[in-house]
Amino acid sequence: MSGTEKKPGKRWAIWLPLVLFGVFFVLVMNGLVRPANRDIESAMVGKMLPEFTLPAGVDERPGLATDDFRQGEVRLLNVFASWCVPCAAEAPQLDELARAGVPIDGVAIRDRTQDIARFLARYGNPFATIGKDDISEVQLGIGSSGVPETFVIDGTGTIRYQHIGPIMERDVQIILSEVKKAQTPL
Amino acid sequence: MTRALALLALIAAMLAVPVAAQDQLPPAPYAYRQLEDPAQEQKAQDLMETLRCLKCQSQSIADSDASMAGDMRNQVRLRIKAGEEPEAIRAWLVERYGEYVSYKPELTTLTWPLFAAPLVLLLLALLLLRKRFIRRLPEGEE
Amino acid sequence: MIAEAGLALLWFAAALALLQLFASVMTLVGGQSEAEMGGVVRPAAIMQGPLVALSFLMLMWLFIRTDLSVLLVASNSHSAKPFIFKLAGTWGNHEGSMLLWVTVMAMSGSLVALVERRLPERTMIATLAAQAFVSLGFYAFLLFSSNPFERLATPVPEGNGLNPLLQDIGLAFHPPTLYIGYVGLSVAFSFAVGALLTREVGPAFARAMRPWVLGSWIFLTIGITAGSYWAYYELGWGGWWFWDPVENASLMPWLAATALLHSASVLASRDALRTWTIMLGVVAFSMSMVGTFLVRSGILTSVHAFAVDPERGSFILALLAIYIGGALALFGARASTVNEGKQFSLVSREAGLVFNNVALSAILGIVLLGTLYPLLTEAFDTKVSVGPPYFNPVGAIFALPMIVVMAIGPLLRWRRDSFDRIAKVLILPAVLTAGVIVGAVVLAPGIGLLPLLGLALSIGLGIASLLPLLGRNLLRTPLATWGMVLGHFGLAVALFGMASESAFSTERLVAAEIGDTVEVGPWSIELVGIDPVAGPNWTALEANINARYEGGDPISLHPQSRNFTQPPMTTSESALSTRWNGQLYAVVGEEGLDGRWQLRLWWKPFVPLIWIGGLIVALGGALALLGRLLGDMRKAHQVRRIAQRREDNPLHGAAPEPAE
DSSP states (O other): OHHHHHHOHHHHHHHHHHHHHHHHHHHHHHHHHHHOOOOOOTTTTSSSOOOEOBSSTTTOOOEEEEEOOOOOOEEEEEEOOTTTTHHTHHHHHHHHHHHTOOOOEEEEEEEEEEHHHHHHHHHHHOOSSSEEEEEOHHHHTTTOSSSEEEEEEEEEEEBEEEESSOTTTTHHHHHHHHHHOOOOOO | HHHHHHHHHHHHHHHTOOOOOOOOOOTTTSSSSSSSSSSHHHHHHHHHBBBBBBSSOOBBBGGGGOHHHHHHHHHHHHHHHHHHHHHHHHHHHHHHHGGGGGOOOOOOTTTTHHHHHHHHHHHHHHHHHHHHHEOOOOOOOO | HHHHHHHHHHHHHHHHHHHHHHHHHHHHSSOOTTTTHHHHHHHHHHHHHHHHHHHHHHHHHHHTTOOBBBBBHHHHHOSSSOOOHHGGGGGSSSSHHHHHHHHHHHHHHHHHHHHHSSSOHHHHHHHHHHHHHHHHHHHHHHHHHHHTTBSSSSSSSOOOOOOOGGOOOOHHHHHHHHHHHHHHHHHHHHHHHHHHTTTOSSHHHHHHHHHHHHHHHHHHHHHHHHHHHHHHHHHSSSOOOOOOOHHHHHHHHHHHHHHHOOOHHHHHHHOOOOHHHHHHHHHHHHHHHHHHHHHHOOOOOOSSOOOOOOHHHHHHHHHHHHIIHHHHHHHHHHHTTTEEEOOOEESHHHOOOOOOHHHHHHHHHHHHHHHEEEEEEEEOOOOOOOHHHHHHHHHHHHHHHHHHHHGGGGSSSSSOOOOOHHHHHHHHHOOOOHHHHHHHHHHOOTTHHHHHHHHHHHHHHHHHTTTTGSSSSSSOOOHHHHHHHHHHHHHHHHHHHHHHHHHHOEEEEEEEEOOOOEEETTEEEEEEEEEEOOSSSEEEEEEEEEEEETOEEEEEEEEEEEEEEEEEEEEEEEEEEEEETTEEEEEEEEETTSSOEEEEEEEETTTHHHHHHHHHHHHHHHHHHHHHHHHHHHHHHHHHHHHHHHOOOTOOOOOOOOOO
């Protein structure tokens, strides 16, 4: 009977589970220490804006199209919606950016004209143009995954920077410096 | 102190109740409508089941009521209808959102271990079991 | 007072666990005789179960009364919630479900201390030491970072309510069964650690551990099946499995426990696969803990996540490091001194079981890797998603051959056999499998490769799994054999359901006016009306649908679009009509501007077989467990009788041991 008993051996394999657990531990430790950035960054930064033409979102501002971004001027493209609460929170900062001389174009996602008008009346209107994107076409086209998001577009229509979430007070300087950077073409 | 913190957390949780952050617009044309051609619809459906809803926690755009998922479905169906191949649409989305948007990992320098894993596991099993088997049992054993 | 009493009970139980650990360690290493300190170990373990269970009942009572001076109740319950959800809401949150976890752990510790008398006392004390050590960590987690009995300084007027997706009868069944399964595996873990400590690894150890593994596995099977069905009808899109991290977290312990079950049976019957069985014993409960960690730390995103907190994540991670790391280190240090056991031929029952173990472990490895991979690429600042297009085919690489071996293995004899002997009986399933492949390719050319192979193999396995009963007297066939046959047959049934759902489902999305009739598969669906209805804590728009199967009598269906106010949320309540050959799934969505209603309709042929199959698998497990327990009782009785006889005739000391 003992003739077929296998003698112990192959010690390395015995330690394999512990080694694998060690790898797992390091991995999740890393994941806990630097919590994953839940933002989904656009992969379009550095690329040209896709072709689009959007109708006007409100009567007092024109709609917008890709060509508006190729006039040699750095512009901000702000993806927003009247039904989005954080969008109201960033309104003062957008105003500040507009006062600093940066033209801002709005893309209203899945929104109705009367709602946009009410939103602007309440929180101010820093926008040069407002396009109505009823099927998130532009949003999908520029790799935006939520509202609000703000993109810095240089004078050739290239996306240079993406800001995800509402622009808070501390973000204003960052965006202004990105605007400055975008003034020198790639 | 702990209790005060806990109460704060509770109040925060109460405030965090979503304030009707829902748009009022009707869904995009093809968000909840199938393509007329069943073969095309099947293609679209198969693709949508493997695309990630970006607003949801972990759902495909085929299983989500989020309006953005509806807009993505609309986009996929329209493109399929226009004769685009499913993999081209996937590539179009990956170009915009990175690999994250696709539940189907591509073979890259970062993902090759996923695809090597079955082979490694197979080799490991062979290596470990090599000596477990015997060709012939000695006569008269047991 | 109830909250304070519940908390006090937990502290008391934790103190007993400390005593249990101390006494058993003293017995093992301190040179204390087993009579001195060892006598404390079992009673300390036995008392914990009732104490923690009582504490759990107290939390339940707080939820039933909606005691809003308790933080947990205030943040997760509401006075207007129906009774059943107040009750089940006890575990519909992080703290309550952790208390459920600890309750199951303490109860299994009690039970094992109470009934397990076959192992050498030293090994038992080592096992109970391990159980106490693990329990202590979870008591600490509960008491220091997840106290369910935390009071509010001032009671709030009303609670926050429970997530409406959880307000379903599924909440009453899914978490408790799953947790009994998850945590029941802690006993197997403790057995493995105990056996490593005393180096007593052999058939007796496997026989002692097997009922515990089997019991946990039955509950895991039921829990996963219930969870899948719950997600299927509740999420409103007809999906039943999406390889979501939380789903994977429940599948991984099941895969490990299934492998353990099979390797333990090799160890029990043939004294082979010693180290492997020990390792699986450690891995199975480790997977439960890893799963809990993944679900609760918020480290991965999931649609089912309910309690996300990185700080608690760190606490559980520390527990993982201590328990899994410790057990695997012990395994490394001790396993090389454990004999592997006997060898066997390439064609034998053992070889089949080894193949099954390899395949299950490989699938486990794939699921674990795929689940964690996004975390790995995150470390390189890249986000990826791993989903069904990866898990399905890569899992199938191992699952499909495993199914073939499942069909053949049970027909093989232990130790050594030849294919010639069993070839004849396997002709029928083999021919049918081939027939289904050919038939499906000709009749339904569109179906994918995986559903096709799934369909064919499920037929083959379904028949082959019954073959071990061939030529047997069915009344005298051991229950354990019946259990195996049913278990394998149930898997074939479930596989058939999965493949059929994937191959033959038809979907219709329409905007329908009142009075419209829509066709989906063999059904014609008439939207008769939409009416407002009100429930205890919701209002809904309810569609009145008349569904006719192939022009037969109308069946009335009532899917709803429900609006909850506490917390505010809209859910789709699907309506199902089940026939022997499938299920109709109807969901009503929003009203369009043109006054048409969104209807989502699916006809899913044979889809209920997925869950019926799961339940058959669990039933098979239950039969096997019953068979083992009856066998053990018979043997214990025999041993007692022999001892009795020895006492009666002290001269005939050499009475034969009962045969195995």
